[in-house]
Amino acid sequence: MKRFIGIPAILAAVVLGGFRPADTPRKVENFKLKDYNGVEHSLTDYKDAKGVVLMFIATRCPISNSYNERMVALDKDYRSKGIVFIGINANKQEPVDEVKQHAKDKGFEFTILKDEGNVIADKLGASVTPEIYLLNPGFEVLYHGRIDDSSKEAKVTSQDLRRALDEFLAGKVVSTPETKAFGCTIKRVTAS
């Protein structure tokens, strides 16, 4: 009898979408956003990359800005290894012209998309800057969280994103798939 009660319960969980084995990565659905030059990008444009790093960043957040040089270095170090870095600005009070100027001032060579209406931030559940998602070619989230464990570079003791990237590129399972850090809220069009 217990078996008959258990099966419908499992089926219900699957149907409702709440069931996922603990070690199954979450998949990011394709999305389209324009960069600061008005050029549209789809996530699927990067399906041939070895991996994609989505970085929710800001122009005015001091914590996000404290990572500017580190983001440039990460892009430089991993671009040749097939990793594509994409910045996403979802802050309503940071217009696209400001995002463009900020990228120029800070020497960002990676693409930066403007998430007008914070649609993609909402879909991913991103809430803070900087916030990172490392995706494999199937766009499954292998790592989610911070770049490292201190906004002050001299105090960093754990290079979380670099470790995740190195493990992924070495064909290993990412040992710490989720981390957290304090940061600025993403200023949304609608309060969440």
Next chain:
Amino acid sequence: MIRLIFPLLILFLLHGTEHTRATTAGAQKKTLETLDGAALSRLITHRGGKALLINVWATWCDPCVEEFPDLVALDREYRSKNVDIVSVNIDDSDDIESKVLPFLHSQKSSMKTYTNGFKKPEDFINALNPSWSGAVPATIIFDSSGKRREFLIGRQSLDSLKSKLAAAVGR
């Protein structure tokens, strides 16, 4: 003679300024206790019949800075109304003396303010709410039994905080 007195006067004034600064900072520093896991647990569970509001903030966070005067006002208003209002600052430890203490001084804050004493940021984040990303400001309201009633991300209006506090006190 003037040549001798003038440098001595400058030295005296400089020394006096430094001493005053150190004394002021030292006096203020005594009010900033460190909040670690044990202290947070005590704070939440040992309520003594009072509700509790915890605000997590930083000087680098504009909405936190904008919201802070409302919290100072709430602290003054609710101190005698069975509510403890405290703040936990998450600035880097290097910035406490240079940024946090002067900010508190400028706000004329008498609100109990802690510094983050957790070794890892996620330990503090998860201790307050495992589903919290770490975005600040964050305001958490507990009722007098220590049960979390509200977890609010982003700047809150004074009216909203008052109504939520009233609900927590009334439970």
